[in-house]
Amino acid sequence: MKFPVHTSPYGRLPNDVSRVMAQVLLALVPGVIAMVWYFGWGVVINMAIATATAVAAEALVLAVRNRPVKRTLSDLSAVVTAVLLAIALPPLLPWWLTVLGTLFAIVFVKHLYGGLGYNPFNPAMAAYVLLLISFPVDMTRWLPPEMLAEVRLDFLQTLYVIFTGTLPDALTWDAVTSATPLDEMRTHLEFNETISEIRQSPLWGDFGGRGWEWVGNWFLLGGLFLLWRRVIAWQIPAGVLAGLLLSAGFFWMLDPETVPFPAFHLFSGGTILGAFFIATDPVTASTTPRGRLIYGFLIGVIVFVIRTWGGYPDAVAFAVLMMNMAAPTIDYYTRPRVFGTGRRDDE
């Protein structure tokens, strides 16, 4: 009898890329629900716009590149990029900016470098930075959390704002939007106010901004799920949080009245999302165990440095992109000890 041949191992393999990506999407659900709760429907509409754009753009590029379209799309990596970008965008961002950012992420950052697995930079973060630098006003127009909002836009109104770029009658941008807590902290510090003075405002919750800190908690839940499913390695989030907490803690101890306390950093802006979902993008991160710890740690430090002394209120995107550049070098110098060799690989 004759049989077909192929190489070992034999059996149904337990992992696949689509499942990994699907688990990431699943892990984002609690955080996204929290965002809808506190900031309205904008995030969902942005996700829909970004996902549609990403899938269409990827299909087009794949067709041009003569690659299998259906099989590649089903790896869901384009969807993950789109969703992560959409979560990072302000809820009322005009639709064409979301489209622009997504196109940049998929076509330029991902496919011009060879597609999934070959891109040196995190596509979602590169797109975010492009938009932030090019359209700073639109990109910093956030909404106040639900409990502080004077006006709340319903689903249709949100849709209207996103697609027309104008507010419903009788509303002004000042009434609808608000700075993020990080932005707020930064502005007031520049006015030489002390932390205790700044925190008198109703904007603040236990640690970070009200609402914001709870969004962080829900993303943390998703991150723990990813750790439990071993979709991500613990070293990167641990490194990011440690880097941020240690550097923030050090300067806070020097001067607690002009430097926000460490937990503030943890529960503000994109820290949790960045630590568990952005910095852990395997393609662009470091890949050795020790390297991941260093990679994450330095992201945490850079986030603190830019938030404190840089020109932008948040810095996760910049920090991640900078460390993306360093990842290959970190990998080279952090190779693990090979079985049967001395304590370190000293070749």
Next chain:
Amino acid sequence: MITRNPGSWDFHGGIHRPDMKALSAGRYLGKVPLPERLVIPLQQHIGTPAEPLVKEGDQVYKGQTLARVSEYIGAPIHAPTSGTVVEIAEHPVPHPSGLSAPCIVLQADGRDQWWDGLPEPLPWFEELDAAVLRERIRWAGVVGLGGAAFPTSVKVNPGPDRKIQTLVINGAECEPYITCDDYLMRTEADRIVEGIRVLMHVVGADECLIGIEDNKPEAIAAIKKAVAESDLATTRVVTVPTRYPMGGEKQLIKVLTGKEVPSNGIPADIGVICINVATTAAVTDAVMAGRPLLSRLVTVTGEGVRNPGNLEVPYGVPISHVIAFAGGYTDKAYKLILGGPMMGFTLQDDEVPVTKATNCLLVASRDEAPDPEPALPCIRCGRCADACPAQLLPQQLYWYARAKDLEKCQEYHLFDCIECGCCSWVCPSHIPLVQYYRFAKTETWAQEKEKQAAEEARRRHEARVERLERLERERKARLRKKKEALDKKAADPAGRKAAIDAAVQRAAERKAKRRPEEPS
């Protein structure tokens, strides 16, 4: 020295997958009846192929040496039964690429008559020198029966500079589906223990550690009982966790003793020798009964075979014959795998013989061994590195192997890869990683060979140039001497006259000598 807390260490990575051993565990189907024709490959082991001692038409008897080895690393081949040698020629052998190799074809006469030249049993082995026993093991053609088929006589000869502390007996049998070692341990524990006594004496070990995975409680109980009833004071049975590749030599040694076999080294470098349980039993036969290796236990299993179980199979029996004895193929039979699902390889054809390395025939259904899905790009998730028991970075090795950057491959310890398949198993992109490493290894060997050949050619060329130059120098020196002599003579007028006269006379003599031959 005795190892404290054996089994309290761990190896990095590895995988868990359903062991599927229940299909065949503890089931014995009997000894496969001899077919009329046996095809016995001359190379069933690592090393040099054996050289035939018989020729076509010879009558041979069971246990007679059919082929011997002259090189150190090799093993002789014996006749599994009595009969006539009908052919010595190339036949397909069990090899991933479907290769043919020289085989002795034996027509069985059905009498199964033993050879009268078998050596005497050596039950008093403890009074004998290790070298004598190694020679016996070598004569019997014993090789590693766990699948690697490395000559055991070589393995148990660590050399005078290496003191062996621990003999490790490998009963882990970590590959899914395979149960032949399990069955042997359950039923022939005494034979294994006897072999341990011989091996302890041969290698001069202080202690023996028998490692068995905890999914084989019957085997553990049987071996424990046999050890307790023996006079082996420093032999311990150690239950190790079930995790692939626990049965890898380096992994088992690490778990049992806490020591790591050095990169590019062998276990004897750290005072350990590791022998599989079936090999140990074969040593018993060779020493205590004077019998060579003629057959082995083979697990036949999978959804593709009607009656899974373990069988005793003489070497040279075609696989088709073995499968038929196990009830034949079911409708689900889709792939024929020699060895386990992690490290085995598919056979194109079942008309190849069972050899010393054949531990398992897995007839897999489409569900058990689906066709590979197309590979996606590597996303550098690092799960392969988490799973790699050699603590390598498979994702980096993959890049360099793909780019054919063999130097970088070496830098990332390509040759420490044991090809266990854990990286390929966990890869979410379904990249056949081990395949790339095998390719890179083969390429490196080929390049080294080429380099050696080039080096040899260069040496020869240089030697030739050197020789020519020397000859030229010598010729010049001779000419100079001659010229000097002539010059000296020329300086003396009398001498010059004499020289001219002598030359004239020589010419005349030559002329006179030549004349008769010249046509007139």
